[in-house]
Amino acid sequence: MTGRLKKMSVERNRVRAGWLFMLPWLIGLVSFFIVPLLSSLRYSFSDVSISPESIGLQTKFVGLFNYEFILLRDAVFLRSVTDAVLDLLYSVPVVLVFSIFIGLLLNQKFRGRAFMRAVFFLPVIIASGVVMKIIQSDVFTQNTVSEASSLFQTGAIEEMMTRAGLPQSIVSVITAVTGGVFDLSWKSGIQILLFISTLQGVPPSWYEAASIEGANAWDSFWKITFPAISPTSLLVVVYTVIDSFTDVSNPVMMNMLERFSSFYYGFASASAMLYFLAVMLIIGLIFLVFSRRVFHNA
Amino acid sequence: MMEGFPGRGKKLPNQSDRLRRKCSHYIFILFRTLFFIGIIYVLLFPLLVMVSRALRTAEDMYNPTVVWIPQHFTLDNFQEAAKLLNFSTSGVASGRIAVIGTILTMVSCSMAGYALGRFSMKGKGVMTGLAILTIVVPIQTYLIPLFFRFRFFDYFGGGQIISFFGGPSLAVSLVESELPYYILAVTGMGIRSGLFILVFSQFFRSMPKELDDAARIDGCGEVGTFTRIMLPNALAPYLVTFILSVVWYWNDTVYSSVMMQRQPLLSERLSNIRKLLLAAESGATRGDGTGETVVIFASAMLFVMPPLIFYLIAQKFFMQSVERSGIVG
Numbered sequence: 001m002t003g004r005l006k007k008m009s010v011e012r013n014r015v016r017a018g019w020l021f022m023l024p025w026l027i028g029l030v031s032f033f034i035v036p037l038l039s040s041l042r043y044s045f046s047d048v049s050i051s052p053e054s055i056g057l058q059t060k061f062v063g064l065f066n067y068e069f070i071l072l073r074d075a076v077f078l079r080s081v082t083d084a085v086l087d088l089l090y091s092v093p094v095v096l097v098f099s100i101f102i103g104l105l106l107n108q109k110f111r112g113r114a115f116m117r118a119v120f121f122l123p124v125i126i127a128s129g130v131v132m133k134i135i136q137s138d139v140f141t142q143n144t145v146s147e148a149s150s151l152f153q154t155g156a157i158e159e160m161m162t163r164a165g166l167p168q169s170i171v172s173v174i175t176a177v178t179g180g181v182f183d184l185s186w187k188s189g190i191q192i193l194l195f196i197s198t199l200q201g202v203p204p205s206w207y208e209a210a211s212i213e214g215a216n217a218w219d220s221f222w223k224i225t226f227p228a229i230s231p232t233s234l235l236v237v238v239y240t241v242i243d244s245f246t247d248v249s250n251p252v253m254m255n256m257l258e259r260f261s262s263f264y265y266g267f268a269s270a271s272a273m274l275y276f277l278a279v280m281l282i283i284g285l286i287f288l289v290f291s292r293r294v295f296h297n298a
Numbered sequence: 299m300m301e302g303f304p305g306r307g308k309k310l311p312n313q314s315d316r317l318r319r320k321c322s323h324y325i326f327i328l329f330r331t332l333f334f335i336g337i338i339y340v341l342l343f344p345l346l347v348m349v350s351r352a353l354r355t356a357e358d359m360y361n362p363t364v365v366w367i368p369q370h371f372t373l374d375n376f377q378e379a380a381k382l383l384n385f386s387t388s389g390v391a392s393g394r395i396a397v398i399g400t401i402l403t404m405v406s407c408s409m410a411g412y413a414l415g416r417f418s419m420k421g422k423g424v425m426t427g428l429a430i431l432t433i434v435v436p437i438q439t440y441l442i443p444l445f446f447r448f449r450f451f452d453y454f455g456g457g458q459i460i461s462f463f464g465g466p467s468l469a470v471s472l473v474e475s476e477l478p479y480y481i482l483a484v485t486g487m488g489i490r491s492g493l494f495i496l497v498f499s500q501f502f503r504s505m506p507k508e509l510d511d512a513a514r515i516d517g518c519g520e521v522g523t524f525t526r527i528m529l530p531n532a533l534a535p536y537l538v539t540f541i542l543s544v545v546w547y548w549n550d551t552v553y554s555s556v557m558m559q560r561q562p563l564l565s566e567r568l569s570n571i572r573k574l575l576l577a578a579e580s581g582a583t584r585g586d587g588t589g590e591t592v593v594i595f596a597s598a599m600l601f602v603m604p605p606l607i608f609y610l611i612a613q614k615f616f617m618q619s620v621e622r623s624g625i626v627g
Contacts, residue, residue, distance in 0.1 A: 017520035021413035118610055122606075123341065182343075235497065280427070
């Protein structure tokens with residue numbers, strides 16, 4: 001009896017400790033996320049204008065007008081959201097497999113490993129809009145292009161290869177592949193870093209033991225590496241989904257940010273709310289399907 | 299190493315087996331090297347363009363024979379760029395925000411992630427969902443309301459309560475200072491903090507359960523278990539957070555465009571580099587734009603170099619420390 005009571009109080013203490021560990025974040029979450037987001041939600045039901053006399057916004061309640069407009073009369077919104085979802089179906093698996101593959105390669109010991117890791121991290125540093133915009137707008141064209149692969153579709157390299165005597169078909173394949181690999185590595189920098197840090201945590205002794213038991217490389221990948229990185233894979237999938245949805249070159253996001261910056265607050269907030277509802281639904285679905293299959297150190 | 303487990307337990311490897319394995323090993327290395335060379339070309343291309351243009355004089359931009367290697371090397375572009383960007387002041391401010399913001403982020407996010415990953419309480423699923431939501435919703439969606447939170451900062455609602463009971467309004471403006479960054483970071487709402495909370499939660503979840511029990515038996519409290527048992531083993535997620543967060547703070551233009559309008563940070567200055575060039579006479583007098591181009595690329599270089607150097611140093615530490623740390627997973 002006393003043992004059970006004691007155990008209960010330990011449990012209760014642990015719950016309290018858990019909330020205490022979360023406390024700073026909870027304060028931030030309410031104060032700097034939920035409250036501002038609720039104002040944004042209010043804007044989505046309002047006609048928003050900037051008040052001329054004081055610093056602030058004037059809102060006039062218009063009910064579901066903004067939502068109605070977006071869902072029924074905006075020709076672009078629904079289609080571009082569907083496009084974004086369909087785009088995920090192939091881009092997420094590709095990014096996942098690619099980043100696991102690169103993570104495994106970069107976890108091996110070879111000369112120049114540190115350099116290669118830095119090369120794969122480069123996109124994370126440069127991909128910040130500012131630098132990329134400078135590179136793209138100044139070198140190749142006068143106007144900015146959103147796709148990273150367009151760096152290589154400038155014709156200069158293509159022309160060089162054609163002049164070297166390569167047939168046109170091979171040249172176009174090479175350019176397409178370069179562009180594809182570039183886009184892929186461009187999108188996978190963070191994912192690769194996450195996998196490397198997980199792979200480094202797998203003790204080498206596990207592989208030694210497996211090899212003594214007669215496992216080959218294929219076996220030990222599926223029996224050791226794969227379970228070890230599966231929690232990270234879930235994280236990577238979720239992050240990739242978010243990253244692709246909130247990428248500024250995504251048509252929906254571009255449209256939304258444009259509306260925000262031109263102060264169409266009502267419309268922008270309403271479309272943001274709808275869009276993030278869709279994203280959360282997809283992520284919830286992913287969690288539902290995968291989180292039970294993820295291996296945790298049991 | 300992944301490749302070449304000897305098939306011991308089944309039969310002893312003979313001569314031809316060994317030869318075949320050696321061959322496939324070398325073929326693998328060959329392919330890996332070729333693949334990496336391709337990747338280096340693809341990913342270093344933008345950086346090389348930047349370096350090549352930043353190091354040449356304006357007249358080399360005209361010269362069609364100059365593609366990669368400049369005929370007239372110069373470092374003057376960097377001087378001009380540093381002056382335009384106000385590098386010594388804004389760079390230090392950017393760096394300070396990145397480092398302090400990151401350290402505060404590491405503290406708050408590891409605590410929240412530890413709670414989410416290791417304690418079983420009601421509402422944990424909802425809290426994880428909210429953590430994800432904070433990364434899903436871009437800041438722009440609630441940037442203006444957030445700006446007002448700091449423009450009229452009321453101590454997390456405390457000021458409002460006081461003024462409700464007839465007290466004076468305590469709201470202060472924190473805009474134009476670095477405080478909003480630090481307040482957001484210490485409350486786990488810094489740049490993409492949600493991701494770090496998830497990283498920590500995944501990491502702590504996969505630590506062996508026995509660790510808590512052992513710690514408790516040895517008389518460790520909850521705080522002691524966290525700081526003395528968990529933290530020393532969590533170097534990997536801490537370093538990932540450190541690296542990514544510093545880079546993201548450095549690159550951020552969204553916060554800095556509204557919070558630091560009077561003394562713009564480095565990223566903000568770089569994104570307005572054309573205007574700055576026009577304002578400074580030196581750029582405008584060159585007329586045709588080639589002089590601007592080399593200075594713009596030098597500015598981009600100046601902006602990219604600090605995080606790149608930081609990453610190279612951090613990575614060295616990253617590889618050593620993770621390999622040194624004892625029980626993981």
